[in-house]
Amino acid sequence: MSQEGLSPATASRLPIYARGLRELAQGGVQFVSSKSLAETTGLEAHLIRKDLSRLGTLGKRGVGYQVTELLSELTEFLRLFRTWRVAIAGCGRLGLALASYLPLAGRNFRLVAAFDCSARKIGTKAAGIEILPWTRMPAVLRERAVDMVIIATPPLAAQSVADLAVEGGTTLILNYAPTSLTVPEGVVVRNVDLADEMQALTLRITGRPVLRTRRLASPAIPWITQQ
Amino acid sequence: MSQEGLSPATASRLPIYARGLRELAQGGVQFVSSKSLAETTGLEAHLIRKDLSRLGTLGKRGVGYQVTELLSELTEFLRLFRTWRVAIAGCGRLGLALASYLPLAGRNFRLVAAFDCSARKIGTKAAGIEILPWTRMPAVLRERAVDMVIIATPPLAAQSVADLAVEGGTTLILNYAPTSLTVPEGVVVRNVDLADEMQALTLRITGRPVLRTRRLASPAIPWITQQ
C-alpha cells in the first residue's frame, strides 16, 4: 500500500470511510460492499471503489471488503495509531467546546496545552488542562512537543496568536477565527469559518427561486448550479 | 454577465473574497488589484479574476477593483441583505458556542430557536433565545419560519434530530455531529466534522516529502495536498 500520488480528494474522504467502517464494526458487520458503504457514508460506490483501490487491493471480488481489515488499513494510512499533541489558543466558548470534543473524536488527538489572554481564565482548566497565559505559548509549545495549534480566538487576536504558534515551532494550524492568516512557508494553515459553511449552504437554495424578483436596474444575477 | 450557472467552486470562494474586502474597506483601502486581494485571501490572482469576471465586469483594467463597489456586488449576490433564520439543535458546549458566534459572524444569520433534550437545559437561554424541548422542533420550526437547522448534538442523537428538522420543513442542515445523515431528496446537508478537519491537516505533513506549500492560507475547498 503506497502513499505515492494519493490525490487530495481521495485523502479527504478516507476519514469518512473510516468513520463509516467504525460504525459498521460496532454493529457487528463483517463484510461490506462498496454499495452498502456508499449508503452509510453518503458517497458514490464507484468513487469508494476507486479510492480504496488506490490504497491497494483491499477487497475480495464477488464478496466485498472485510470491515475490520479495511478499517485497520485506513487507520494505518491515516496515522491514527499515532497520538497528535494539540494545543488550543483561546478558551472562550468555542475553545472549550473544541477542548472537550477532542477526546471524543475517536481519533488520537490529545490536548496537551491551552492558552488564553484573559487573567480571569488563567489557572482554570479546559478539559483537565491548565490554561496558561498566551505569552508563554512559544516556550510551552516546544516543551510539550505540540504538533498542532487550534486557534479559537476573536479575529483580531488570531494573527498574533498564529505568530506565537509559529515562533513555538508549530507547523500545523487549524484556524477557527474568521480571518485569513499569514504564515511563513512550511506552515500549513486550514481555515474553518462557521459563517462560510452557512453561507455555502444558503447558496445551494438561493439561486433560482428568488432570482426574478430582483429589481431591473441591476443586471441579472447569475445563479448557482445545483450539483 | 452570464446567464448560466455559477459553479459551486466559484460560489464557495465568494464569501472569502467578501471577508477580505471587508477587512480592506475597514483599513480604508479604496482600490485593490487581483494580486493584492490574492495576498489577503490566500487564493490565486488568476482565479480571483476569473471568479469575479463571472459576476460581471466589476473591475477597471489597469486599475483594479473599487473595494466598496465590489463588496456591495458580492453582498448582493450572496444575499447578505437577507436575514437567514437559524435554529440550533443541541445546546451543549458546541451548540452554545455556535449560538453566540452567530451575531458576530458579520453575515445576516439570526438565531430564532434553540432545542435540547436535557430537562436541565429547557427554559434556560442560548444567546438570548429560550431553549425548548426537542419534541417541539417540527412545530416551532414552522412557526418561526426557520431556514436552516444546525445540529450540534452527540452523534447518536443526530439522525433523530435531522428527521425532526425535515418534519418541520427544513431544507438546509448544517451537521456538526460526527455521523452521516440520511435525508430525503431536496434537503441539503453539509457535514462539518471537527476531527475530519484535524485529520486533513495531519495528512498534509505525514506523507513523506513535505508538500510544497505555495499558499499562505488554505484553499477555499478544503484539500490536502497541492500539486
Place this chain on the structure above:
DNA sequence: AAATGTGAAGCGATTCACAGCC
C-alpha cells in the same frame, strides 16, 4: 452471480497567455 479493480471517457475547475482597456 456478485462485486472488485481499472483503463478510458467525460467533465469541471484551474492555469495560461494574451487581447483589450486605463
Place this chain on the structure above:
DNA sequence: GGCTGTGAATCGCTTCACATTT
C-alpha cells in the same frame, strides 16, 4: 506600464464500462 477579462490549454477528479476474480 499596469491590470482586468477571457478563450484555449491543461489538469485533476469522477463516472463509466467492463474485464476479472471469487
